[in-house]
Amino acid sequence: MVYRTDTYCDQLWRDIMETAKQCNLAVDDGERKRSQKINSRLGGSFVTCTLGLREGNDDKETFRQRLLYPILDRIMCEMDRRFSKNSCTIMKGAHALHPKCSQFLQDNLVLDLGKMYGCDCEDLSHELHQARNILKRKSHSKDTQLSSIVDLTLFLEQHQEVFHELFRLCKIAVALPVSSAACERSFSTLKLIKNHLRTTMGDSRLSHLGVLSIESRRAKTLDLDEFIKVFARQHKNRWINLL
Numbered sequence: 283m284v285y286r287t288d289t290y291c292d293q294l295w296r297d298i299m300e301t302a303k304q305c306n307l308a309v310d311d312g313e314r315k316r317s318q319k320i321n322s323r324l325g326g327s328f329v330t331c332t333l334g335l336r337e338g339n340d341d342k343e344t345f346r347q348r349l350l351y352p353i354l355d356r357i358m359c360e361m362d363r364r365f366s367k368n369s370c371t372i373m374k375g376a377h378a379l380h381p382k383c384s385q386f387l388q389d390n391l392v393l394d395l396g397k398m399y400g401c402d403c404e405d406l407s408h409e410l411h412q413a414r415n416i417l418k419r420k421s422h423s424k425d426t427q428l429s430s431i432v433d434l435t436l437f438l439e440q441h442q443e444v445f446h447e448l449f450r451l452c453k454i455a456v457a458l459p460v461s462s463a464a465c466e467r468s469f470s471t472l473k474l475i476k477n478h479l480r481t482t483m484g485d486s487r488l489s490h491l492g493v494l495s496i497e498s499r500r501a502k503t504l505d506l507d508e509f510i511k512v513f514a515r516q517h518k519n520r521w522i523n524l525l
Contacts, residue, residue: 285354286351286354291342291345291346291350292342294350295342295345298345368398371394371395371398372395372398372458374391374394374395375391375392375394375395375396375398375451375455376395376431376455376458377391378391378392378395379392379395379431379434379451379452379455380430380431380434381428381429381430381431381433381434382429382430387410387413387414387417389407389410392406392410392448392451393406393407393410395451395455396447396451399450399451399454401447401450401451402447405446405447406447406448406451409444409445409446409447409448410448412444412445413438413445413448431452431455431456432456434452435449435452435453435456438452464496467496468492468496471492471495471496472488472492474495475488475491475492475495476488
């Protein structure tokens with residue numbers, strides 16, 4: 283690993299010192315702390331760590347062992363966790379279900395995704411072959427112009443009895459969360475809606491208001507007059523009719 287070499291560490295340390303000087307930051311205390319000694323009561327014992335004062339972080343070796351290497355190890359562990367073999371298989375399989383992908387409905391990618399979710403690979407293989415043929419025949423039709431996984435899912439929904447496994451994988455791919463932003467946004471919205479003045483609000487009303495707030499951009503495009511007409515037809519109330 284190139285970042286664990288002495289050359290990289292030396293160059294990084296020089297850059298840190300140069301940046302500190304340019305920002306007028308103190309890089310040396312001017313006086314050295316006295317060296318740490320082991321308690322005489324622990325003489326003859328093997329001491330792995332102490333509870334006393336630690337050495338300062340102002341020298342290059344301490345920076346390397348206590349800061350640089352732990353950060354690099356943490357980054358590598360996180361990369362291995364996020365881009366594990368299973369995660370990459372799911373990402374490649376979901377990407378192969380996108381109509382604009384160059385590997386659209388490629389057998390090996392979709393079959394690997396199917397194995398992850400317990401699909402019948404034999405049926406899935408036949409469904410992929412038939413789906414490619416149908417989409418190829420209908421490629422010139424304006425009604426069958428697919429541009430996303432959602433479009434493919436809606437197209438297969440009409441024939442879900444025939445494309446059972448493929449339709450199931452498409453629904454999974456559509457529901458896969460790309461990030462946690464939507465979840466965090468919903469938590470923030472619910473906190474704003476159900477404040478101390480609305481503590482008696484029920485779960486159903488809170489859920490409905492939360493959806494309207496989270497999907498505010500789509501909610502603003504709705505025709506409120508049409509909603510009022512539907513509400514008036516469902517509730518035979520003369521006050522509503524007067525409005």
